[in-house]
Amino acid sequence: MFKSFYTKVFVNYWNPYVAVGLAGVLSAFYFALTGTVWAVTGEFTRFGGHLLQFFGVDISDWAYFNLVTMNGTTFTRTDGWIIIGMFVGALITVLLGKNFKIRVPQQKRRLVQAFIGGLIAGFGARLALGCNLAAFFTGIPQFSFHSWIFMVTTGIGTYLGVKVINTTWWRGKPNLQRKKPTLSNAVPKQAKNSNIQVYLGIGIAFIFAIILVSYVANGKALLAAAALFGAGFGILIERGQICFTSAFRDLWVSGRATMTKALAVGVGISVILTFIFLQSGMEAVIKPAAPSTFIGGLLFGLGIVLAGGCETGWMYRAMEGQVLFWVVGLGNITGATILAYAWDHLGFYSVLTEGWPKLNLIEAWGPYQALFGTMAMLAAWFFLSNWWEKHYRYGKGLTVPEKDTYIVKPAVKQ
Template sequence: MSWQQFKHAWLIKFWAPIPAVIAAGILSTYYFGITGTFWAVTGEFTRWGGQLLQLFGVHAEEWGYFKIIHLEGSPLTRIDGMMILGMFGGCFAAALWANNVKLRMPRSRIRIMQAIIGGIIAGFGARLAMGCNLAAFFTGIPQFSLHAWFFAIATAIGSWFGARFTLLPIFRIPVKMQKVSAASPLTQKPDQARRRFRLGMLIFFGMLGWALLTAMNQPKLGLAMLFGVGFGLLIERAQICFTSAFRDMWITGRTHMAKAIIIGMAVSAIGIFSYVQLGVEPKIMWRDQNAVIGGLLFGFGIVLAGGCETRLDVPRGRRPGALLVGRSGQRDRLNDSGVLLG
């Protein structure tokens, strides 16, 4: 296989979801076994929000919630923080390789309001349930935590209500028709594609170098960043999307992504069971009404907003990102379309 063939097949074309989600499940298993923690992002985002509030004189460290999830340190000294930075780098590099980066503003205020309101609802639900879909599907369920099953079922129900709600006429934006004489093929600027591919390589190897240098003094932090880069590449190249997995079942009847996630969870559960047998302590959360209510809110919110935290990457640059952090909730980013986002 020549370099150009490899580049097109693995760095530009999207990957099949099922093998990619299985790989993500395997990575999350090793991540748990090596670092002792689980693959999750919204808890760390909430810490970022708490530390942002501290800059404005708010004593967030005194809040009961932050005493549970711990507000000490910084993103550069926490395993979750380094992993998420690696995810950002991996996603951005992969998007640049394929020349799929473009910033644009939403064309409709309705989409902006969907993102903001849905984001607040989903963020509140994620914090109420002590985690989001990653914390439940790739950590909670494989680690045999009953709260994750409550959350997963409630999220599915909430996403059904969200799908029904977003089909209301108020969310239909007018489509402007333009007369053309023939179909126009999609084109790319070769020079721009080459520049972006090189920039993607620079970011990718820069992240690897940063991770390896960190690993020399703090092995777990460096390894966490390497895992994050791997997670980011898989999410962007395979377009892994939990929101579409739920939403598509209710709107179009497609279950391909949902099946991929189920298989990935099964693979992860086998590996995590092995680690638990070896003495690694599983991360078990309490199961109560908070998991059910949080799951309902999270499922409804992600469908309304058009995406969850796994879409923090920049595939095709469909929209700029934004954090909405509150005392009890957070959300990862804004979207400009309620149709094909995850």
């Protein structure tokens, strides 16, 4: 019985609807507890700022770093512990499932492509003032209109990305290798049932728990909560294989919409819970609906397809030992840092963001109208994705089946 339970939890991947639904619940309660939101690229931007400071660059007058605030370190900020927790949570479940393995792509050009894609995605996310998490799991539930702009343009960007990765010059020549037959290849080896990864996963979980307890004991309960929620998010994205890249890319490639529909459900759950918290007096986090949102969404969608993973996707895949996604993460930080420079030094803010309004749907439509309107748009997203899945065919595009027609032949006279 225990073995069956262990297999279901740590070996088999979870139903996407369950994983994404739980992520929606956690996101809403994290907001209720801390007043902040589930997001990652803001902290990645701070990583870039700290690296610049390490190399002696004075960033005190960079407007973007002042916007995201550089106070403290990763270990003294809730956003920092959210990310640490996500990495740790994903790594623990990877190890408990014995899924960790260092993997390097055969085509080394993929490493360059991953960095370029990560850079574009990081730049676009910060231009829009938030990545997919800040838009889908926080922006839409917070009733910030900018999130809908970001969602639509991300979809368009992923479509463009699919067009790029399907070109011959991007894919390159396949790297085919012929292995000489040997005795070891001819006779399959018995799989080693090593429990080293399991023991390591348990050990990391134990150490992480000790850190959380020590933080609570030293009056740092908020940081401990952020780390705990982060670990929960990390477990969910790894066990549910939650990746926004596949959610959009699969629509254009194969028509598969399972993750897309699961996201609509999970965000809907978060909307309802967050609405309750907002009505209790909490203040919503609203971002400008500006040209920067539109352009940032396009770049983000394009970048995540070129890279092969979004913020959640590359994080859990990196913990699986896939070197490609370590490079994607480095590209993300680089892109976010470049945007931080361009924000005021190249006039991006004054041209693309300054003066554009922060549109709160609750204030614009009224509380319950905003709730019903948002849920209606999410329902439309779900059913449109479902329709697309039924009618899209790989290599053919949309194929709407024709109604059966019957030819009635005249009766033959006897």
